[in-house]
Every structure is written in C-alpha cells, then in structure tokens.
C-alpha cells in the first residue's frame with residue numbers, strides 16, 4: 234500500500250517535502266502538487282512520474298488518485314484545507330502553525346474529535362532531531378535529576394518579504410513552544426516578551442531580537458532569544474539546567490578544520506540543512522503511521538496548545554506583561 238500525497242503549496246517547505254517524498258521516503262509518492270502559481274507547481278513536479286500540477290486545493294482533495302495531504306501553504310490558509318481533508322478522512326501532515334490563532338485551531342480539534350480518530354500530524358520537526366530526542370529522554374528518565382530551566386537560542390540569517398513582527402512569535406517561537414512542551418511533558422502557563430535594543434538590520438515594522446520568557450505547570454522557567462536577522466547563518470540551540478548537570482544541544486558541528494593559521498567550520502545556512510535529517514524522519518514516521526490509520530508525531534492538540542501560546546505571545550509583545558495561556562480541557566482523543 235502507498236500514500237498518494239497531494240502537497241498543497243510549492244514554496245520553500247513544500248518544494249523541500251516534494252523532493253523528500255519522491256526521493257527518500259518509503260511508502261509514499263507525490264500524486265499532486267497545488268500552488269496558486271501554477272508554473273511553480275509545474276516546476277515542482279518535474280521528473281516525478283504520475284504527479285499532476287494544479288492551481289486549486291479542492292481539485293486535489295477531490296482527486297480519486299489522492300489519499301493523503303501535506304499542507305505547506307502559509308499558516309492563514311491551513312484552516313479551510315484542514316477541514317476539507319478531515320471531511321475526506323485522509324491522513325494529513327500540516328506544516329506549523331496548525332492555524333494562526335487559538336480559536337481556529339480549536340475548531341480543527343473539534344472537527345477531529347467529531348470524526349473520532351486522529352488524522353492530523355503537525356510539522357514540528359524538531360521532535361525528530363536526534364539531539365532533541367536525546368535531551369527529551371534525559372529529562373523523562375530523570376537521568377540528571379529534575380529539569381529546572383531551559384535556555385533557547387533561535388537565530389535566522391534574515392527573514393523573507395512580508396515577515397511581520399507577529400511572525401517572530403507565530404512562525405518562529407512556535408517551535409520553542411512545542412519544544413518546551415515536548416521536553417517537559419507539561420503545558421506552558423504564561424508568556425512574556427521583552428523588547429530591548431534592536432538591530433538596524435531588521436526590516437521596518439520588525440523589532441529584532443526579542444526575549445521571550447515562559448513558565449510551565451511545574452514552574453520550569455524557559456527563555457528564548459528569537460533573533461531573525463542575525464546575518465551569520467541559521468542556529469537553533471538549547472541549554473538545559475538540571476539538578477545534577479547541564480546539557481547543551483544544537484551547537485556547532487564538525488568538520489572542525491585548521492588551515493592557514495586559522496581554525497573553523499561551517500554554519501548551516503537555513504532550516505532545510507539544519508533539520509534535513511529530522512524532516513526525513515518526521516515524514517517517514519507520518520507515512521508509516523498513516524498507512525496503519527494513525528499519526529506518527531505531534532497532534533492537533535499540540536497545534537492548538539502552541540497556537541494558544543502564540544496568541545498569548547503576540548499579546549505579550551504588545552503590552553509587555555506576563556500573559557497567561559488559556560487552554561480548553563484536553564479531549565479524551567488526545568490523552
């Protein structure tokens with residue numbers, strides 16, 4: 234059996250997933266690629282036998298050859314496609330964010346609960362990064378005693394056109410919201426955002442960097458430096474403080490070279506390179522689980538909970554206060 238996947242959105246992430254599915258993933262094929270820019274969809278299916286290029290998501294969802302969907306459009310377009318794909322009761326991999334706000338994410342959760350089975354996996358790929366997985370198990374197994382604090386750095390070289398101040402939270406820090414929930418197994422209870430001295434390298438309207446302060450149900454404190462015009466390259470790293478030690482992940486990787494009187498190595502240019510292996514494991518896990526009728530990673534509940542954190546974060550950006558994260562009770566489907 235094979236997943237015949239419609240990829241909706243042939244932008245940066247969609248194009249990356251199309252290559253991944255057609256070259257490296259077992260048990261799935263690209264059946265259709267949808268993009269409002271039909272030429273972009275056509276370019277994306279080049280060399281992929283049996284794939285069609287379309288300009289309309291409905292056409293892909295109604296196509297009998299399609300039995301799964303990967304949503305890689307901008308976040309504000311996810312809701313409509315998610316509801317239609319749920320109505321068709323097919324496996325869904327939805328890139329983050331699930332939707333841009335808690336109310337629309339809750340609608341998705343309700344629709345899935347009404348369906349009665351989990352069909353949506355959300356694209357929080359960091360959970361599939363080898364070092365993230367290792368730190369996660371150190372925490373869960375209490376190998377170094379209790380986890381006390383998490384310090385995150387999230388740095389991008391620059392931002393694409395149209396990347397707003399809110400997107401620092403909704404599109405970037407959303408990953409840390411999920412990572413902190415993944416590491417601690419707890420919900421985040423509050424978010425505060427501090428805006429300090431800003432770089433001149435940010436586009437107008439964006440205050441960059443920002444310092445995001447969070448706490449979890451048991452009182453674990455976490456902070457995130459989100460710095461999206463950091464120029465030097467892409468970096469996502471975490472330092473975890475335990476009762477019996479400190480663990481750092483995501484630092485520079487080899488090869489470490491010495492030549493001509495200097496030492497150094499390479500910085501990853503973007504998330505495709507930094508998380509390439511994690512994306513492969515993520516999509517394979519989705520496909521394997523989907524072929525058995527389930528999901529293989531973060532759920533719509535995780536999408537909803539992180540959307541609630543984002544909403545609190547955007548409010549906190551504006552008022553400088555510590556804003557509580559409000560969550561509806563977790564439906565049994567996700568327990």
Ligand code: ISE
Nearest residue numbers: 387389404405406408461504
């Ligand atoms: C982007 O959308 C991602 O998901 C990347 O992982 C993140 O590092 C980046 O800041 C976002 O814009």
